Amino acid sequence: MGARQDVVDTTAEAQRLTTPPLLIVERVEEFLDGAGLGAGPLHIRRIGEGQSNVSFRIIRRGADVVLRRGPRPPLPPSTHDMIREAHLQQLLAPLGVPVPKILAVCADTHVLGVPFYVMDFLEGDVVTDRIPAHLDSPAQRRESGEAVLDMLVRLHSVDTSHGEIAKVGRPEGYLKRQVERFAGLWEMGATRELPQVRALAQWLEANRPQTQRTSLIHGDYRMGNLMFRSHGAVRVQAVLDWEMATLGDPLADLGYLSATWAQAGTPATLMELTTVTSQPGYPTREQLAARYNEHFGLDLSALPWYQALALWKAAIFSEAIYTRWRQGEGGGHDGGQDVGAVLEEGVPRLLDVAAAHAARL
Structure with a gap:
């Protein structure tokens, strides 16, 4: 019996694991279908540096999105509240704060075991241990x-x-x-x-x-929680997390x-x-x-x-x-x-x- 795997294709595979996966592909497909977010098979890649909350980029026909979820249960009280996090960004966007567009929110823990939300994928640079070339001059x-x-x-x-x-x-x-x-x-x-x-x-x-x-x-x-525009003048295009x-x-x-x-x-x-x-x-x-x-x-x-x-x-x-x-x-x-x-x-x-x-x- 496998002990740990982050992404599995089916619920049956997930049930054979001793540690629950982070994503079950067939359930994510069903959720995205129901939300009208693209069609067809999913191409999934984990992104970001999160040690607790986890983000995956998901590409399918007609959709390029990010799914963000909390860590595996059990969760400490009042932490990793994806519903609150998504709602807050929906409040901030009309106030002029640059945040990713929230596309769908799932409060049903039967889908992945924890709540999650889906947002637009944004092209840009998050600066950590490497300086992108367009941000690397002394002035930049x-x-x-x-x-x-x-x-x-x-x-x-x-x-x-x-x-x-x-x-x-x-x-x-x-x-x-x-x-x-x-x-x-x-x-x-x-x-x-x-x-x-x-x-x-x-x-x-x-x-x-x-x-x-x-x-x-x-x-x-x-x-590291800011995304810079990937070309042109230096500009923060999104505040994350x-x-x-x-x-x-x-x-x-x-x-x-x-x-x-x-x-x-x-x-x-x-x-x-x-x-x-x-x-x-x-x-x-x-x-x-x-x-x-x-x-x-x-x-x-x-x-x-x-x-x-x-x-x-x-x-x-x-x-x-x-x-x-x-x-x-x-x-x-x-x-x-x-x-x-x-x-x-x-x-x-x-x-x-x-x-x-x-x-x-």
């Missing part, structure tokens, strides 16, 4: 970094005071809830003793800043962006997923923060607190991935055989760098 590197920041300003300028967008989160008490929630996640799932987690939790609560304004926040805002989005303190996004922005001469962490920004030409973290504040004029003296929060949270969810790997749930596209070694050292490193940010406050 600078413009790319500035475009990342300017899009963040655009998101934080969305009017969230009325309509359905006002209901996507509770901005009051956002920072306090973040600290409490992630401290609780650590207590529930920790399998090794890392004293810095609790020490930082106490420090974060004791030094929690007052929120100066509220806005739409992405929650995972970094260059809205799972963590809510209403709250916008400096949480700026803290996360700057704390995970790869920069030469600073301690690196496993959260620096777009490594190319450490090369000459890209803005520094300080330049990004200064450009941001040209628009909002906030007091950024507490930015190290938000940077520490970002890496402390990252350490906690990375430890959860490490725990699943130790329990035999890793491997393949869900992390690869080296994920254990990376996280065994990487999680304490995240905590060390978070503590270094905290020491700057």
Whole structure:
């Protein structure tokens, strides 16, 4: 009996596996047929770098789409909510936020075991460890970094005071809830003793800043979650991966962006997923923060607190991935055989760098 396979053709094949597949081709075909999205056989390729939520490009006659779904069950409460993520993008598109067009949403868990949605496939470049040729001159590197920041300003300028967008989160008490929630996640799932987690939790609560304004926040805002136009002037054509989005303190996004922005001469962490920004030409973290504040004029003296929060949270969810790997749930596209070694050292490193940010406050 096979233990694990990501994509199978039929329900009968899926039932023979000890671990459920991510896609069952015949069921996806039926769903796409019912939604009027193309016809004929499917050509499927996994795309993106997701360690939890998963995206597949699907091409058939008359359709070129992306199917996005959560990881294999069981799912932690309030995470990987594909229905909410799709709905949020449908709300943001009319407000001028560049997001992929949502084509269909499936809440029926009998199809793939979890909810999922289907969106238009967009041609473009996501920058991680390689700089596309059309973004590689010194001027284009600078413009790319500035475009990342300017899009963040655009998101934080969305009017969230009325309509359905006002209901996507509770901005009051956002920072306090973040600290409490992630401290609780650590207590529930920790399998090794890392004293810095609790020490930082106490420090974060004791030094929690007052929120100066509220806005739409992405929650995972970094260059790797943006798609650039593949030709012409430097431009962000889509913001991706809205799972963590809510209403709250916008400096949480700026803290996360700057704390995970790869920069030469600073301690690196496993959260620096777009490594190319450490090369000459890209803005520094300080330049990004200064450009941001040209628009909002906030007091950024507490930015190290938000940077520490970002890496402390990252350490906690990375430890959860490490725990699943130790329990035999890793491997393949869900992390690869080296994920254990990376996280065994990487999680304490995240905590060390978070503590270094905290020491700057």
